Amino acid sequence: MTARDLAELAARNLREAILRNSLTTLGVAVGVASLVAMLSLGVGLQALASDRLTKSGLFDAVFVTSRRDFRGPGGDGPPRKSSAPPEKFKPLDEDARQQFAALPNVVDVYPQIRFLTDVRYQGNSHSTNVLGVPESSRSASAFDAITGKYFSSPAAEEAILQQDFAKELSPQPASLVGKEITLRYAERRALSSDEIAKEKDIDAQLDAMMTGGISIVSREKKLRIAGVIESDPSAGFGGGRVFLPIRVAEQLHAAQANDVQDFVRGGGFGKPTYAALTIRVKNPKNVLQIEDAIKKLGFNAFSLLDASKTLRQVFIVFDMFLGLFASLALTVASLGIVNTLLMAILERRREIGVLKSLGATDGDVRSLFFAEAGAMGLFGGIFGVALGWLIGQALTWGTTIYLRRQDLPGVKISYVPWWLAASAIAFAVAVSLVAGLYPAGRAARLNPVDALRYE
Amino acid sequence: MPTQTLTNTLIGAEKVSRQYQLGEAIIHAVNEVSLEVRAGEFLALLGSSGSGKSTLLNLLAGLDRPTSGAIHVEGRDLAALDANELARYRRDTVGMVFQTFNLLPRMTLEENVELPLRLAEVDRAERSARVAEALERVRLGARRQHRPSELSGGEQQRGALARALVNRPRILFADEPTGNLDSVTGEQILLLLREIQDSLGMTIIMVTHERPLAERFANRIAVLSDGRLVDQFALSTGAVV
Numbered sequence: 001m002t003a004r005d006l007a008e009l010a011a012r013n014l015r016e017a018i019l020r021n022s023l024t025t026l027g028v029a030v031g032v033a034s035l036v037a038m039l040s041l042g043v044g045l046q047a048l049a050s051d052r053l054t055k056s057g058l059f060d061a062v063f064v065t066s067r068r069d070f071r072g073p074g075g076d077g078p079p080r081k082s083s084a085p086p087e088k089f090k091p092l093d094e095d096a097r098q099q100f101a102a103l104p105n106v107v108d109v110y111p112q113i114r115f116l117t118d119v120r121y122q123g124n125s126h127s128t129n130v131l132g133v134p135e136s137s138r139s140a141s142a143f144d145a146i147t148g149k150y151f152s153s154p155a156a157e158e159a160i161l162q163q164d165f166a167k168e169l170s171p172q173p174a175s176l177v178g179k180e181i182t183l184r185y186a187e188r189r190a191l192s193s194d195e196i197a198k199e200k201d202i203d204a205q206l207d208a209m210m211t212g213g214i215s216i217v218s219r220e221k222k223l224r225i226a227g228v229i230e231s232d233p234s235a236g237f238g239g240g241r242v243f244l245p246i247r248v249a250e251q252l253h254a255a256q257a258n259d260v261q262d263f264v265r266g267g268g269f270g271k272p273t274y275a276a277l278t279i280r281v282k283n284p285k286n287v288l289q290i291e292d293a294i295k296k297l298g299f300n301a302f303s304l305l306d307a308s309k310t311l312r313q314v315f316i317v318f319d320m321f322l323g324l325f326a327s328l329a330l331t332v333a334s335l336g337i338v339n340t341l342l343m344a345i346l347e348r349r350r351e352i353g354v355l356k357s358l359g360a361t362d363g364d365v366r367s368l369f370f371a372e373a374g375a376m377g378l379f380g381g382i383f384g385v386a387l388g389w390l391i392g393q394a395l396t397w398g399t400t401i402y403l404r405r406q407d408l409p410g411v412k413i414s415y416v417p418w419w420l421a422a423s424a425i426a427f428a429v430a431v432s433l434v435a436g437l438y439p440a441g442r443a444a445r446l447n448p449v450d451a452l453r454y455e
Numbered sequence: 456m457p458t459q460t461l462t463n464t465l466i467g468a469e470k471v472s473r474q475y476q477l478g479e480a481i482i483h484a485v486n487e488v489s490l491e492v493r494a495g496e497f498l499a500l501l502g503s504s505g506s507g508k509s510t511l512l513n514l515l516a517g518l519d520r521p522t523s524g525a526i527h528v529e530g531r532d533l534a535a536l537d538a539n540e541l542a543r544y545r546r547d548t549v550g551m552v553f554q555t556f557n558l559l560p561r562m563t564l565e566e567n568v569e570l571p572l573r574l575a576e577v578d579r580a581e582r583s584a585r586v587a588e589a590l591e592r593v594r595l596g597a598r599r600q601h602r603p604s605e606l607s608g609g610e611q612q613r614g615a616l617a618r619a620l621v622n623r624p625r626i627l628f629a630d631e632p633t634g635n636l637d638s639v640t641g642e643q644i645l646l647l648l649r650e651i652q653d654s655l656g657m658t659i660i661m662v663t664h665e666r667p668l669a670e671r672f673a674n675r676i677a678v679l680s681d682g683r684l685v686d687q688f689a690l691s692t693g694a695v696v
Contacts (some may be wrong), residue, residue: 005573016561195569354557357518358571358618359546362540452557 001364017344021372022048024333024340025380032384032428036416037391039424044392044415046315060107062279064100064291065300066092076099083258090298092274099408100279103293105286110134110246111274115254118184121169128165130183131240132249136280145409148177148227151245158245159183165241167226173228180224187219188255199410216255223248230409231339329426333380334435337373341439344372345446352443352450362444369440370433377432381425388424389416459544465584465626465658466515471524473510484510487524494625497652497659499673501666507682508662509630515660516551516628517652528626546574550619554631556611558603564590564614565599573620589617593647609640616647620655627651629661632666645672 002011013022016088067090090096100109113132135154137143143150143160151158159181166173170180223244244252256275281290287303292302345352352365392414400410473485485507492498492515501510513519514526517533526533528548536544545551558567568586577585590596593613603611612632619627629648633641649672652659663669670690671678678686 001573002576005576009573012561352558354559355570355574356542357516357545357551357553357557359542359544359574359622361542363539364542364574415539449513452518455616 001360001367006364006367006371009368010375010386013292013344013348013368013372014375020340021376021413024336025376025383027333027336028330028377028380028432029384029387030429031326032381032424033387033391034329035323035326035427036385036388036420036424037395037414038326039420040388040416041391041395041412042315042319042322043417044396044413045152045421046312046319047415048411048413049311049315059284059304060281060287062281062294062318063302064092064096064277064279065275065302066090067298067300068274089406092277092299096297096299097274097277099297100277100294103279103290105282105290106279107282108134108136108280110278110280111250112276112278113246113249113254113256114240115185115256117242117254119165119169120182120184124169125184126165126168128241130185130242130244130249130254131158132246133243134246134278134280143227143229145231146227147174148225151226154245155247156220156226156245157223157248159223160227160229160243161225162241162243163228163230173436177227178211178225180222183221184222185219185221185252186255187217187253188219189215189253204229219252219254285350286358302402330431334431337376337432337435338439340376341369341373341436342442345369345439345443348455349446349451352446353448353454356446356448357452365446366440366444369443370436373432373436374429375442377429377435378425380432381428384428385416385421385424389421392416463493463495464491465494465529466490466660467527468511468515469525469527471511471514471521471526473507473514473519474522483507483682485514485521488679488682488684489676490684490687491523492658492660494658495652495656497649497661497672499669499676500660500662500679501664501669501676502662502679503664505681506679508664508679510682511679512628512630512660512662516549517541518551531550546571547622548624548626550622550624550627552612552615552619552627552632553627554607554634556562556603556615556635558611558614558618560603563600563602564595564606564617567603567614568618568621571618575622577622585621586617589621590614591637592620592651593617607640608636609643612636612640612644612649616644616651620651624657626658629659631662631664633663633665641668647673 082383097109098110100106110132113130115130116127117130118127120126138150146158146160151160161169161173161176163173166176170176229243279290279294281287284305287305291301291303355365396410396412399413403410468488468490470487470489472483472487473486475482475484488507488511490511500511501507506578510519514533515522515528517528517536520534528544531544533541533544558564559667562570566648568589569582572582572585586599587596589620590599593616595610595613595617598606598610598614603614606614612635627648632648636644637669645668648659651657661669661673673690675689676687677684
């Protein structure tokens, strides 16, 4: 029989027992829908996470620390293995920064500037962290949903507040835009021996010498609030609640945590060093190459590309589990197909006998039942993908409503890419064909004489 | 084989037996039957219920395989054919009509008649002409869109006959074709069979338990009893038409 004749006969047979076949197909559809809904959730969440991470600017960045400081930005990890001799400690200073900036494919090199301050607003004092953000963060997703504006220029004396912090200052964060705040911070100043000598108070001279030539001076800086954002642009990496243009932050020379480290290690004399430098590269593809170059220069380099690989693995396992559970529904549905087809064989026993007496081969009969199983799988698959997509939309809708109530931006948690839709349909057809294997074989093996005798 | 050497021998059955296991007992439905059918003849297999005539018909038509013995059709040994070849034999060489007509109830008459053409993968463009021709031959051209339930018994049997003829077989097997029809309609069917035999040169083998009908329409009668061939004789009939 030709494929077209087979399809016509199968369609006719399916139409004849329309209710039963529809119910079976619906069963397949529900199975596929649960599969698609679950996997779309997995894919959606993964896309969401990747998108957030990509926009966070963490994937086109290499983080550099001095070899002396064994702790990378990741925390108290074990010392990194290095090819360079361990005694060669290069300070992460201005020279190093220039060196990095000269590397190919490097867009920007900036230090991590984060310090504690007191923010004064309307006579009240609020203690918080300040973070310098580079100009390249302008495109970060966190600034998409800004109330107000991004810094007017890379050196503007402006601040952007994180929403929670803004709420501490005023119950209506939006009203803060354009207002002025005062930062009180500790300025780190390296003292020359001349300056120490000029100090009139001998005790102060002694202090200055004892502390290795650093003086910490309390300073104030007035800044205009440019905007308020909901989330942290550094995606929790570094962390801060008041954001300043990095150039402005650098000019403040605020004392940072590593100053104390420098001091303890006796490196306080001479040029200031950076706790960490972030190198922004043109393309995430360049990250490994830059990482290698930095390591050869004798510094620790770290990128989140490794972290993203782990994330992808986690999601694959997550998707597999979701898929496994959802497949159970499809398995139950496939049993429905077996049942429906076995019923059909009983009902159409005589018809099978007639077909065989007219010259249908076992293969013809088998193909006919296969085609019916496949069609139920196909329609169930298509309907199921649509249903699964709807469930995903409903989940997104529900989550968005919930998040909005929590004053959080809505997110698209479910996503059905074309490959998921196509493979779900293909999977449904495949499962249905497997389900049709036994009934079709049984129909094909029917003895025509017995089948014709059957009433 | 003597049956093969004879000219005009279309079907030769040699010591054909078919046994069934029914619980402990073995039923000898057909017991060492040897039979020859010549091309173009109308043979009636006559016997009472349970005589094995239908079983023999099924064996000759390739619906069933003998337990022992050989059946040669057009020189081919049916026992040597595999399942697919046997199906092709049923499709291309043989046409069958049954007592219960066996038209598929959900299809129109036209669609029923088209079924063998679908199985034979006949070109679509050719099909409607072939269907129309077969239906005209049994004078059902006007009923092509009707479903079997909308047709009388005689019409259904004529429809079944059209379906059996549409693939232009050389042998027509009819299993009690008048069994479910009144005598007048039954006679019409047999007249039609004779007409087809004459106009197409078709070989017809019919199973019946009605001796008078067999004697009126067949060229030859083979009598079966308890699975054995007990008598066979030629008739000078044929002028009844």
